[in-house]
Amino acid sequence: MALLTFIGAIQEVTGSCYLLETHNGDRVLLECGMRQGRNERQGSRDNEASNRAAFPFDPKSLKAVVISHAHIDHSGLLPRLAKEGYKGPIYATESCCELLELMLMDSANIQEKDAEWENKWRARLGRPPISPIYTQDDAEKALTLRRGISYGSTVEVAHGVRVTFHNAGHILGSAIVEIEIHEQGLTRRLVFSGDLGNTCSPLMRTPTPLSRADVVLLESTYGDRDHRDxxxxxxxxxxxxxxxxxxxxxxxxxxxxxxxxxxxxxxxxxxxxxxxxxxxxxxxxxxxxxxxxxxxxxxxxxxxxxxxxxxxxxxxxxxxxxxxxxxxxxxxxxxxxxxxxxxxxxxxxxxxxxxxxxxxxxxxxxxxxxxxxxxxxxxxxxxxxxxxxxxxxxxxxxxxxxxxxxxxxxxxxxxSAHAGQSQLIQWVSHFEHKPELYLIHGERAKMDVLQRTLLERLDWKANIPEPGDRIAI
Ligand SMILES: [Zn+2]
Structure with missing residues (x-):
């Protein structure tokens, strides 16, 4: 039986990160996001600390990394992963791979500048200097690991683990990630919504509706309200x-x-x-x-x-x-x-x-x-x-x-580039037989409203995981 650990973007909107471990011990990291801003649980200093904190897994032990889209809160720690020895493939859609270069090099530049700035006042206080969370060299290392996959095609990322990207309509190259896990003669299907696009926003397509899953992770950034027309x-x-x-x-x-x-x-x-x-x-x-x-x-x-x-x-x-x-x-x-x-x-x-x-x-x-x-x-x-x-x-x-x-x-x-409440409910309602549903990527109060509304409208009980929770898939 495979296990999924909820690491980041749990009751918060940044730092997206989930770890999938299969029965035979293969590990696939889904998202490697950076924490940004401040949230209810932590101050911004703590966010910085958490971006520096050791990963709760050994980067070298991962078989593959899968990224839904290029925003930094979903991809921003990839250079640190490479810095700490990860050398496997990073799967994303082709246009996401192009955007990753832009995003990660910019982020590395910010990390270097921030450390330089901090070290100026640290020197005045007689404190030891800090090093940047990662550098442009680390970002370049991570970028060499990119593997572009087109929407709709399926790739085996680890033994018995197959990934398909579907259009999430959020930003260019953004994907809903469908993961099929075959083990012990059984197939289980995990669908991660990524960030779902607002059907009213321009340029991007409507998020692809999917109907089959055993477990669904649903973003809930705007779980509490609809956008204006x-x-x-x-x-x-x-x-x-x-x-x-x-x-x-x-x-x-x-x-x-x-x-x-x-x-x-x-x-x-x-x-x-x-x-x-x-x-x-x-x-x-x-x-x-x-x-x-x-x-x-x-x-x-x-x-x-x-x-x-x-x-x-x-x-x-x-x-x-x-x-x-x-x-x-x-x-x-x-x-x-x-x-x-x-x-x-x-x-x-x-x-x-x-x-x-x-x-x-x-x-x-x-x-x-x-x-x-x-x-x-x-x-x-x-x-x-x-x-x-x-x-x-x-x-x-x-x-x-x-x-x-x-x-x-x-x-x-x-x-907004994010689906509003009705659009989230609309998208998730396409799944047959009400799979196990977990709300992620949202502030707690907004998740509570979405959880209540799903129960009222679809008679579907969604779970709100805690950081570190682990479920069997
Ligand atoms: Zn995003």
């Missing part, structure tokens, strides 16, 4: 842009470089094509997002049919035709030059939850100005600067300065 959300964005133009301020949009940024560019391009984009300047202040754009443009075959048709219908071929007012800034100097623009600009920059990155600089110059608008298109985890602003903080600390929040704050849940 896509048309309403677009209308709301159009109104915000118009209002910002009238108010004479800028519009700041903190966005993840991969996923949310491409959705936004798609929408802003649509407004432009329809002649209803009031701003004449859209800055994409993120070299990483620009590189992600290139990867997205190489895989337009994965886009949803309706959005592809819409783009084709406008006769545009290149991004520069789709949204001609888009400017991508590469260097810090170019980024800082945006600070001189006081009105009429839309500025898209990372990080998505405002925990760092160039958006923080733009906050310093715009957040205290009441004519400016800030649009949050994605989930803001507890303990992040983004969450504090969304929850109505009157002032926040930005770059070691306290800054008043006087800009108008908007959250556009309809832009």
């Amino acid at each position: 896509n048309h309403e959300t677009l209308q709301e964005l159009a109104e915000i842009l118009e209002q910002a133009q009238k108010d004479g301020g800028n519009v700041l949009i903190p966005a993840f470089a991969v996923g949310r940024t491409q959705d936004l560019i798609y929408y802003l391009g649509r407004f432009y094509q329809e002649g209803r984009l009031p701003q004449q300047m859209v800055f994409l202040d993120s070299p990483m997002a620009a590189r992600a754009n290139d990867i997205y443009l190489r895989h337009t075959g994965e886009f949803s049919d309706t959005d592809r048709e819409y783009i084709r219908g406008t006769g545009t071929v290149k991004l520069s035709e789709w949204l001609p007012v888009l400017r991508t800034t590469q260097t810090p100097d170019e980024s800082m030059a945006i600070n001189r623009i006081k009105s009429g600009a839309i500025i898209i920059a990372g990080s998505g939850m405002c925990t760092g990155g160039r958006i923080v600089h733009h906050f310093k110059h715009n957040l205290w100005r009441e004519e400016c608008h800030v649009v949050f298109p994605g989930f803001q985890a507890q303990g992040t600067l983004g969450r504090a602003i969304v929850e109505g903080a009157e002032s926040v600390r930005v770059l070691r300065q306290r800054i008043a929040v006087r800009a108008k704050i908007h959250t556009l849940g309809g832009f």
